Amino acid sequence: MDCLSIAATGAAMSCCFGRGWLAVVVGVGLDDPMKYSALAILRHALTGNRSWKPVWRQPEPRAAYDTVIVGGGGHGLATAHYLAKLHGITDVAVVEKGYLGSGNVGRNTTIIRSNYLLPGNTHFYEHSMKLWEGLEQDINYNAMVSQRGVLNLCHSDGQRDAYARRGNAMRIAGVDAELLDAAQVKAMLPLLNTDNPRFPVKGGLLQRRGGTVRHDAVAWGYARAADSRGVDLLQNTEVIGIRVEGGRVRGVETTRGFIAAKRVGLAVAGNTSRVAAMAGLRLPIESHVLQAFVSEAVKPMIDCVVTYGAGHFYVSQSDKGGLVFGGDIDGYNSYAQRGGLPVVEDVMEGGVQLFPAMSRLRYLRQWGGIMDMSMDGSPIIDRTPVEGLFLNCGWCYGGFKATPASGWCFAHTIATGQPHALNAEFRLDRFATGAVLDEKGVGAQPNQH
Numbered sequence: 384m385d386c387l388s389i390a391a392t393g394a395a396m397s398c399c400f401g402r403g404w405l406a407v408v409v410g411v412g413l414d415d416p417m418k419y420s421a422l423a424i425l426r427h428a429l430t431g432n433r434s435w436k437p438v439w440r441q442p443e444p445r446a447a448y449d450t451v452i453v454g455g456g457g458h459g460l461a462t463a464h465y466l467a468k469l470h471g472i473t474d475v476a477v478v479e480k481g482y483l484g485s486g487n488v489g490r491n492t493t494i495i496r497s498n499y500l501l502p503g504n505t506h507f508y509e510h511s512m513k514l515w516e517g518l519e520q521d522i523n524y525n526a527m528v529s530q531r532g533v534l535n536l537c538h539s540d541g542q543r544d545a546y547a548r549r550g551n552a553m554r555i556a557g558v559d560a561e562l563l564d565a566a567q568v569k570a571m572l573p574l575l576n577t578d579n580p581r582f583p584v585k586g587g588l589l590q591r592r593g594g595t596v597r598h599d600a601v602a603w604g605y606a607r608a609a610d611s612r613g614v615d616l617l618q619n620t621e622v623i624g625i626r627v628e629g630g631r632v633r634g635v636e637t638t639r640g641f642i643a644a645k646r647v648g649l650a651v652a653g654n655t656s657r658v659a660a661m662a663g664l665r666l667p668i669e670s671h672v673l674q675a676f677v678s679e680a681v682k683p684m685i686d687c688v689v690t691y692g693a694g695h696f697y698v699s700q701s702d703k704g705g706l707v708f709g710g711d712i713d714g715y716n717s718y719a720q721r722g723g724l725p726v727v728e729d730v731m732e733g734g735v736q737l738f739p740a741m742s743r744l745r746y747l748r749q750w751g752g753i754m755d756m757s758m759d760g761s762p763i764i765d766r767t768p769v770e771g772l773f774l775n776c777g778w779c780y781g782g783f784k785a786t787p788a789s790g791w792c793f794a795h796t797i798a799t800g801q802p803h804a805l806n807a808e809f810r811l812d813r814f815a816t817g818a819v820l821d822e823k824g825v826g827a828q829p830n831q832h
């Protein structure tokens with residue numbers, strides 16, 4: 384804000400220089416101390432940083448809400464935000480068994496992209512990309528959205544043809560895509576091994592608007608935005624039952640008592656089968672572990688997201704300098720948030736094959752998250768046979784990028800009782816009707832994908 388605009392808004396500003404300190408008193412724009420801005424940081428700094436408020440409230444559960452969202456991950460919190468902001472539904476509680484962001488939203492490798500082939504997916508993920516592009520302004524929170532590009536490498540002529548087809552489909556749908564040859568890829572990534580005799584790099588499909596977003600900031604930002612509109616965020620509150628009477632949902636049993644609700648939305652990712660079973664639903668979802676890894680910090684060596692087309696490996700470099708990477712799911716059903724050593728070895732092999740320099744890095748941390756794998760690799764955002772009970776799941780290992788659009792569409796579906804056109808194909812009954820959305824390579828067979 385320059386002096387003119389301060390004057391124009393009636394601010395009173397007095398500056399006093401002496402002993403190296405500056406005091407600024409500004410009379411407008413500061414009524415809401417939780418509105419983040421450079422001016423707010425300055426004001427708090429000058430008052431000893433004693434007036435920051437908690438980022439969200441810690442309310443006691445009320446006896447009843449209009450809507451209860453089960454799951455305080457990215458999707459649940461985004462749903463609450465859009466319910467409040469776009470549909471004016473603020474009588475909402477998000478019920479989370481742990482702390483906000485303790486699930487997959489804080490465990491993923493932070494990749495966002497909208498490079499899908501099938502129309503049912505393309506428009507949805509592109510909507511998500513557009514929401515990412517405006518997210519920080521929307522929720523007044525720095526989520527470190529970094530559109531550094533996502534490059535899918537191809538290693539055979541057939542794979543390049545498939546990428547050309549996907550890129551063309553994306554461009555027809557208005558999504559950016561560029562097909563690169565091997566020389567262009569090498570120019571982008573000098574440390575990439577392009578000459579492996581078995582899997583030489585023939586080129587790649589680049590989406591420049593893809594990239595990374597700081598994952599836990601997404602949870603915190605949506606939580607703060609929802610809370611500021613009156614949504615109650617109930618942490619350490621596990622749903623242990625779903626009350627259904629006469630085919631209609633009546634509320635949820637929790638470790639802090641019964642909470643009545645006219646509408647209940649499930650957004651519990653890897654725990655979907657367990658929670659849905661509380662309402663008598665058996666779903667086409669399997670739970671699998673996916674691991675992620677971070678190396679020690681090094682100088683910049685990879686400035687986009689790279690995925691390996693001949694194996695299952697993806698890597699980017701965080702702003703702190705660590706390589707963030709991952710690979711396949713572990714391949715057995717589990718609810719444990721940790722994985723096994725065979726996948727660790729497989730991921731390291733993929734990394735070293737692509738970037739031989741990685742063999743000299745030490746890796747710092749590794750963890751796992753529980754994936755809600757659907758049988759065609761595509762999500763479900765829909766009503767259920769239980770009146771008033773809604774379902775958001777099936778994100779496989781790609782649901783982080785979907786967070787904004789998932790919340791947006793789920794909020795629409797809950798508020799109106801009908802799916803939006805963007806999630807019209809993410810139907811629960813598609814596994815019975817056969818209208819599956821089988822996007823190759825994203826999980827048609829959870830054990831092979």
Ligand SMILES: Cc1cc2nc3c(=O)[nH]c(=O)nc-3n(C[C@H](O)[C@H](O)[C@H](O)COP(=O)(O)OP(=O)(O)OC[C@H]3O[C@@H](n4cnc5c(N)ncnc54)[C@H](O)[C@@H]3O)c2cc1C
Nearest residue numbers: 454456457458480486487488491492494622752782783784
């Ligand atoms: C290692 C790893 C890497 C990944 N990499 C990427 C990536 O790069 N890009 C991408 O797009 N996607 C990625 N994903 C997938 C993505 O993280 C998930 O698909 C997405 O986060 C799932 O949605 P969510 O954020 O709502 O899930 P979660 O954060 O898991 O939220 C679900 C919440 O429900 C809560 N819950 C469960 N049961 C109950 C209950 N009974 N009562 C109350 N609360 C309950 C859980 O505690 C949890 O907090 C990755 C996932 C993992 C694990």
